[in-house]
Amino acid sequence: MSSLSLYDTLTRTTSAFVPLKAGEVGIYLCGATVQAPPHIGHVRSGVNFDILRRWLTKSGYNVTFIRNVTDIDDKILHKAVHEESPWWAVAMKYERAFSDAYAALNVQPPTYEPRATGHITQMIELMASLIERGAAYAPGNGDVYLEVRKLNSYLTLSRQKLDDLQPAADADETFKKDPRDFALWKAAKPGDPSWPTPWGSGRPGWHLECSAMAYAYLGESFDIHGGGLDLIFPHHENEIAQSEAAGFAFSKRWMHNAWVTASGEKMSKSLGNSLQVAELLKTVRGIELRWYLGSAHYRSMLEFSHEALAESATAFRRIEGFLTRATEILGTAPTPVISQGFTDAMNDDLAVPTALAGISEALRLGNSAITSGDKSVIATSASEIRGALEVLGCDPLDPAFTVSGGADLTDALDGVIQLALAQRTAARERKDFASSDQIRDGLTALGINIEDTAQGPRWSISQISEK
RNA sequence: GGUCGGAUGGCCGAGAGGCGAGGCAAGGGACUGCAAAUCCCUCUACACGGGUUCAAAUCCCGUUCCGACCUCCA
Structure with a gap:
């Protein structure tokens, strides 16, 4: 009996999978930023990690699978302006589109599917902890930054050097201690949604939500963190930075799906x-x-x-x-x-x-x-x-x-087709192939395929035709 | 510029020192009244140049090309 080995982006090797707790697996998958309809690349991630989840389940593990919904973000706000809708309406609309796509592809719903906006409290608590530990600072303008120079390690996942990075361009540099510090929280701008915090009103930075929600649902440490390749930097690096600076062991293994190109x-x-x-x-x-x-x-x-x-x-x-x-x-x-x-x-x-x-x-x-x-x-x-x-x-x-509610209809259709097939069989038995082929061609034209098998003729409805 | 991944037959896609994964397409055959479905057979490979080795698609060095993330420039 073989045992499960999985690749780990952190070590760049495949190694035996050993859960933190026997029989249990905690997985956090970065889900969609709901700002546009899903394309095939988005759902590849969903499908790939759904297969992982199903295999773990089939292997006997009790899997807790978290996939978040990023429902507050710059792109959503831009889209809201463009679509002349409230930002929350835009987020809801595309969240539904993603849910529909996942359902159509038989991606099992996550155990929990937390939204960023539903976890502002957890984010504030995490920031408070980070500030208390001296890992983050609020310069007074409403922003909160993580101080990357104080981290024990950083960029271990992407294996880059801090000094090779250019400063993040998402906030006013004048308030940063170091240009590479990244925003945990962004001060409110006029007209944008905001939530009150001890450091001023504002909204979450991109990375904070995942650390906060992973902690909320999976605890200080969990087995697998997944996402698309592009999330390695900066998103996952910054998640690691936030969570480790808060004293959490965080994810034991990192898995990333490749692109659909x-x-x-x-x-x-x-x-x-x-x-x-x-x-x-x-x-x-x-x-x-x-x-x-x-x-x-x-x-x-x-x-x-x-x-x-x-x-x-x-x-x-x-x-x-x-x-x-x-x-x-x-x-x-x-x-x-x-x-x-x-x-x-x-x-x-x-x-x-x-x-x-x-x-x-x-x-x-x-x-x-x-x-x-x-x-x-x-x-x-x-x-x-x-x-x-x-x-x-x-x-x-x-x-x-399977199409729901179609059973009765299928039975009725079967009866009709069987009548036609009986006529065809009779024609074939008297070698009247012109008539038998006429019946078959007629059914084919209706989208009913006929096959003669050892067990007699059988029919099936032809699938969506190729374009 | 930094970090990382890739190049396999007409196409899609595995493998990772020795026996040519698999699928789709194509050709031939079996079955069938004819089809369809199915089965059998056949064909075409490891980007390029060196090296290591008894043996390289697989390891090493170099080259070319493609892509990703971060930049840079505009």
Whole structure:
């Protein structure tokens, strides 16, 4: 039995995962700044860490998974001006958009999903502690800064030198002791939202919320902190600085997912709306988009193209088709089983691509067994495949992906189609292939695919067509 | 300028000193009235130049190109 090893950005090595507390895992994932609709890059992080969470859960851990919502930030305020809406309305609107996208991709809701604005008290307490410990200072203008020169260590995650950094440009330099000190809290500006503190009214800096909320929900130390690669600096460095200066051991391991790129570049708004999740879901189903995002290794760059997505969806439908046929033949949905090969692959820093090779093997065996009628092998293969898909969050038999309220309709449709198929079978038996093909073509035109199998003809509704 | 990651077949994507992952596409075959689905077979690789080694896609040095974060310049 292999045991789980995970990569750690801090050490740049893969090492055995040992939880702080036996049987328990605490994960903090930096979630979205809700200032625009989610694009495919945003949700890759959600999917990757959802797979990690599912695998930890499947491995027997009780996982506490925190993913925050940054609902106060410069970009949100700018957007509010642009959209002529209150900042909180903008935040809510895009938070919903993210929630919808996560749901469409079957990303499990976090154990807790704290919003920054709901944790101002915790942030003030953290700042008070940092000031008391001499790690932070309030120069009197309403800002609060962390004094980076006083830190025992800084920039250990990105391995940069403090003197190579240029000063942060987010506040008035005249109040800083050192230009590289960063803002924990920003003094109120006219018209901007603000909250009262002992040092003046203002709003949180970008980094403070994560330290405060991680402490609130996971305590002084927890197992894994995750996020996208770009968060390593400055966000995660500053989280470490704040939390360690407050006396917390903070995260024991750092995990970062790589980019989805387009035309070799990091996804950005200049690419327009075409890569927004909502747009992509017009071309493939959520389960297919998830399969695409999840099938590359989380630390590998994923070069997006519509062709690659369509191809990935084709591959997924093949697996799905087998599970559907297997379920029909077995008369019951296969029980999910985790194979040794899958376990070994996942335990090796979530080597999903390697695990997928095993699925392909099981798929081949299972399809052959359908031809030969070996139910035992069909059941074994289907169970292994379903077990793997379940961990990947791509189980087509998962109720999350089935259309609700459609069962009665499906039964009625089945009756109608069976009538047509009976006519076709009769025509075929009297070698009237013109008539039988006419029936099949008619059904195909309606989006009903017909296959003649050893068990007789079967039908399925064709999926979203490729564009 | 600093820090870091990458370059694998038509395409997508693993692997990380010795046996050519896997998928998609393509070609051939089996099955089929014809299809579809499925199965079988085939093909095409490790950016470039050196080096280490019995053996390098994998390690080392250099080069080119691509990208990320922070800068710089404009």
